[in-house]
Amino acid sequence: xxxxxxxxxxxxxxxxxxxxxxxxADAPAGVRVLVHAQNRARALTRLRNLGLRSxxxxxxxxxxxxxxxxxxxxxxxxxxxRTTPEDAPLTVELWHPIRALLRRxxxxx
Numbered sequence: 015x016x017x018x019x020x021x022x023x024x025x026x027x028x029x030x031x032x033x034x035x036x037x038x039a040d041a042p043a044g045v046r047v048l049v050h051a052q053n054r055a056r057a058l059t060r061l062r063n064l065g066l067r068s069x070x071x072x073x074x075x076x077x078x079x080x081x082x083x084x085x086x087x088x089x090x091x092x093x094x095x096r097t098t099p100e101d102a103p104l105t106v107e108l109w110h111p112i113r114a115l116l117r118r119x120x121x122x123x
Contacts, residue, residue, distance in 0.1 A: 019075055023083075095112055
């Protein structure tokens with residue numbers, strides 16, 4: 015189960031934010047994924063269709079911030095991620111499209 019939350023927008027759509035464990039075994043931090051969809055169920059279905067099968071949202075413990083909502087609304091896919099921020103306030107990572115997270119590493123030739 016992932017920690018996260020959602021925010022309903024004035025036009026009726028929602029932005030769902032999820033904190034997930036990092037897919038890389040050597041990475042210390044997890045990832046924060048943002049999804050823009052018509053409703054919460056469709057947002058989770060979008061993630062499940064990408065291969066993240068055991069994604070559930072229970073409660074609203076970590077809703078998206080206004081900056082996160084703006085970032086996902088301005089992305090053409092409406093599905094972005096970045097590593098979970100550490101305690102260092104001066105390190106800012108940009109948002110990445112979900113394809114960059116799910117890309118399989120190529121075998122060396």
